[in-house]
Amino acid sequence: MEKRKNIPSLVKDPKLIEKRREQIIEAAVDLFIKKGFHKTTTREIARASGFSIGTLYEYIESKEDVLYLVCDAIHAEVEGRLREAITFNGNALKILKLALRSFFRVMDQMSDRVLLIYQESKSLPKETLRYVLRREEEISLIFEDILRKGIADGSIGIDEKHVKLMADNIMVLGEMWVFRRWALQRHYTLEEYTEKQTALLLREISVSE
Amino acid sequence: MEKRKNIPSLVKDPKLIEKRREQIIEAAVDLFIKKGFHKTTTREIARASGFSIGTLYEYIESKEDVLYLVCDAIHAEVEGRLREAITFNGNALKILKLALRSFFRVMDQMSDRVLLIYQESKSLPKETLRYVLRREEEISLIFEDILRKGIADGSIGIDEKHVKLMADNIMVLGEMWVFRRWALQRHYTLEEYTEKQTALLLREISVSE
Amino acid sequence: MEKRKNIPSLVKDPKLIEKRREQIIEAAVDLFIKKGFHKTTTREIARASGFSIGTLYEYIESKEDVLYLVCDAIHAEVEGRLREAITFNGNALKILKLALRSFFRVMDQMSDRVLLIYQESKSLPKETLRYVLRREEEISLIFEDILRKGIADGSIGIDEKHVKLMADNIMVLGEMWVFRRWALQRHYTLEEYTEKQTALLLREISVSE
Amino acid sequence: MEKRKNIPSLVKDPKLIEKRREQIIEAAVDLFIKKGFHKTTTREIARASGFSIGTLYEYIESKEDVLYLVCDAIHAEVEGRLREAITFNGNALKILKLALRSFFRVMDQMSDRVLLIYQESKSLPKETLRYVLRREEEISLIFEDILRKGIADGSIGIDEKHVKLMADNIMVLGEMWVFRRWALQRHYTLEEYTEKQTALLLREISVSE
């Protein structure tokens, strides 16, 4: 039911917890990207966070907690950046185009981090993994909302029952740029990729269709 | 230059090496899928292979070798199954449709294994990873060949310079089904996914376009 | 240039490092003498040191480090004992006699340890071995100094160019007592050995000669 | 009582045993010198011997047996070379001089092998080690014999009770050249060393004394 997993901490002050966990996340993201989750030691995380191993364990209960924090933070950043890029002026179709452009740009800029989630989140305990996946759905909800708005204001011509599917498709297109960047970039710039995929998508959802 | 990495073995008989390595692969694939590469121990691999830890190390030099064997075998199986499903009767367009259907089906049936490659191959030594990636290109070459044949026989209407890109796109569509199966399957059957993606692809490469 | 090899430690407190390494050395010397370096396990060293295997590795990086610590400590003890036994009263000849007596006595008392160096130091990494050998030269320098003092004060009658050689010879006589104790002790007491070898040496360096 | 340790073999033919063991010794000596006993594997010994690991174990019972064979062979060679160099013409003093020269030369030529015995023989089982040490006494007996002959023919002037000691001393001088070659060779050639040590020795045993 909860959106976020609660990680117990030995420290009381919530401000401090937040601050320290931000340090942990910042340090861990870099390490996980460079070396992978398993090859990164808790000592390294503590050192890169700027405090001792003992302090690290004041704010988390296990190494896996760090992975969860990292995954969650990355999702939050993707979602945050995406939301802040979307102005809700104009009709939904316009917003959708803007959202797509922003989404692809964010995925491009954060591709290391997004990749990290896909490669390492399997190491999370089953229950925790569910939290992370749910977080991803939050993002796809943004697109669902826009699509529904478009149905309402008449700027987007698809059936309600295809909304979820279409949102999924959009997510996939973003991830595709992350996963196969090495292949795709040989042929497309991000700009071209955005143009092309947007065009294809719009073809499917244009009112005239 | 070489397509395959040569893994030294202390055992001389090539037939036996092949047989034992097949045992190793079979055992390791299951374990890696279930527990991940890092959480699987060499002892578990040995036991599941049906022999002792000492014997395991007669056929490999390191745990990473097992990962390589596994990745290589999976790619080989994908490629093998795909090739055997393609009859070279009819024009290239017809073959392409068949190939797409087969490819998606193979990816669906082997999704655990394909996922395994994407989640664990990063643990391979840099040099070895290159072998694995090269292997993947082999598969995309199958589609390149078909596309070129289609240009030659006039059944496919794209420019030669887009061949590589189009083959890449096809690969991505297959992987997408693997990576986001949990999301996609809520909306599509494999059959529907195949129909839809094929239709979209063909739209881009139809002669009339 | 450096006289001692610096062995990195995960522990920060230098006092503690020193204390623990002394424990390690004390434990390891006995084990190495009794079982040899190769037949002694790191677990045994840890246990005999009074802590866990994990703690052992907080203070060393490899088993070879223990061997180095041991060799270095033995040399230090030989040199220390020798230096503290030499009073610098009287002429160099008198000092030399005293030094010889002390040296042979120290070698006798520490013969197990000295033997240990000769039998096991070959297992050190090349670079580390050089540190150990250099340490031995420190000891022979003590005799060089005395000899040079003797040349200066006229109590010892050898040419400067023979000083190094003579110091080497003295070292050999000490080691001889260690290596062939089992044979020599059948015929000589340490006292007799000292007398005899001293007499022979003095014959070669007496002023009158 | 026995001079040589009997090593059981699964093979019957004594000629073949001898031949194979010679192969083993030749291979093992080089390996032990280069890598030390512990770091040499039985597989390496077998390969360098020219046969399989299985065959190796047809002719020995354990790796330590190889070490024994090697030590014994080296002693045998030292003794053999020494004996063959000594002509029993002339008085004992003359023979002694010749023997000393030969002994030092042999020790010089075989210094790697002699060093091997001193560094590795401690790895032999206690009982076996005794065989090896006894073998060394054989060599010192050569010098005892010469000295006794010299007492008898009047060419050497020492007391019978010092014979053993003197022979020991000679052994030590030879070993010294082996152990401290790196130091001694900076000052002496083998020739000079031989001259000097012979002179010192003769001074002690000259008839006139």
Added chain:
DNA sequence: TATGAATGAGTCTTCATTCAT
């Protein structure tokens, strides 16, 4: 709160030895 020394279960890998062929 922060520290960092201590812990020890767990990991990969080696290698002497055996034995069926």
Added chain:
DNA sequence: CATGAATGAAGACTCATTCAT
């Protein structure tokens, strides 16, 4: 006699986690 595949005990070393200060 020769071979070499199979064995598994043993070893060096790592690292997540704890807890006294």
